[in-house]
Amino acid sequence: MDFGQVFELIRVYPILGVALFLVFGVIFINGWTDAPNAIATCISTKAIKPRSAIIMAAIFNFLGVFTMYFLTTATADTISDMVDFGSDYRMALNALCAGMIGVIAWGVIAWIFGIPSSESHALIAGITGAGLAAITMGKDATIPFGWDSSWAKTIYGLIISCLFGFIVGYLLTKLIELIFRKVNRNKTRPFFKYAQIASGAGMAYVHGAQDGLKFIGVMFMALNLAANLYNQEFNTNIMNTEFSGDVSLWYLAVIVALIMGLGTSIGGYRIIKKVGMGMVNLESYQGFATDFTSAIGIFISTYLGIPVSTTQVKSVSILGVGCTRSIKKVNWNTAKEMVLTWLFTFPGCGIIGYIFALIFIAAF
Numbered sequence: 001m002d003f004g005q006v007f008e009l010i011r012v013y014p015i016l017g018v019a020l021f022l023v024f025g026v027i028f029i030n031g032w033t034d035a036p037n038a039i040a041t042c043i044s045t046k047a048i049k050p051r052s053a054i055i056m057a058a059i060f061n062f063l064g065v066f067t068m069y070f071l072t073t074a075t076a077d078t079i080s081d082m083v084d085f086g087s088d089y090r091m092a093l094n095a096l097c098a099g100m101i102g103v104i105a106w107g108v109i110a111w112i113f114g115i116p117s118s119e120s121h122a123l124i125a126g127i128t129g130a131g132l133a134a135i136t137m138g139k140d141a142t143i144p145f146g147w148d149s150s151w152a153k154t155i156y157g158l159i160i161s162c163l164f165g166f167i168v169g170y171l172l173t174k175l176i177e178l179i180f181r182k183v184n185r186n187k188t189r190p191f192f193k194y195a196q197i198a199s200g201a202g203m204a205y206v207h208g209a210q211d212g213l214k215f216i217g218v219m220f221m222a223l224n225l226a227a228n229l230y231n232q233e234f235n236t237n238i239m240n241t242e243f244s245g246d247v248s249l250w251y252l253a254v255i256v257a258l259i260m261g262l263g264t265s266i267g268g269y270r271i272i273k274k275v276g277m278g279m280v281n282l283e284s285y286q287g288f289a290t291d292f293t294s295a296i297g298i299f300i301s302t303y304l305g306i307p308v309s310t311t312q313v314k315s316v317s318i319l320g321v322g323c324t325r326s327i328k329k330v331n332w333n334t335a336k337e338m339v340l341t342w343l344f345t346f347p348g349c350g351i352i353g354y355i356f357a358l359i360f361i362a363a364f
Contacts, residue, residue, distance in 0.1 A: 030260060037207075042291065055265065164293075
């Protein structure tokens, strides 16, 4: 599908334009509230100044989205298959818009209170809430819950990423301490300072790759619904509805990358402070271990098409690294607050998406 066909669909179905605009809003909020988590530790350890880190994050977020699109769209496929809205494509576009409003509302609430919530989990919850509303209204919609479904992959990612982040972060920190045990700490600081800047850039890259593909998946879904509606109403098949892996849609990656980079450039210092400084005070080598562990875990998940939360992986890695010093050194109150936020994101954002979807479906 070329750019001209997208504009044709928007001309015929303005609701598609609304849906895409709302997705852009979610992407912007993600760059504003979620992307700062990627650079939180390298700022907290003073490896790089906040403004420079935010610029670095914006650049590598862009590169992550754009380059990963040509490597694999597995994560985008997972998100686009999260809900089957059936053959009532107009209703489905309305429901999808409602789901995106739920995600935006949740993201703004999280930012106001400085809570490092997961836009990834909010996105999944918002779409699912919209799907549940369609089912409630008696529409031909289903939400697959099988062992190989998108929801199952989300649960796998939730559990495995926590275990990976904590265990690998802990072990890598211990390994670094073992290797450098006889080296003067002052001599290692310059090395780990630059290593942490590199790992922070890697974190920004994989954040862009993982979350960028999620948003491309939602755009796949919206365009697919509009294209099917067009083919159905005009009794034609001129609109291509097979988007996954379509290189001609490279412009989606550019749009997502630019909006996410813009959101990141505005920053989110309250969230950076909460993640990077709120749970445990880290030294440069510990910050490197955190970022390196998180980046590897997120990259593997992205390649396998498993949606994970950058916030969650990074936070759990920090906890694992912090526990190498002492369990008492970890601010468990902050950690508990973040865990509760993750737990409330699914039902909270899901309910908002559900309510708005009921209203949209009934009204339109």
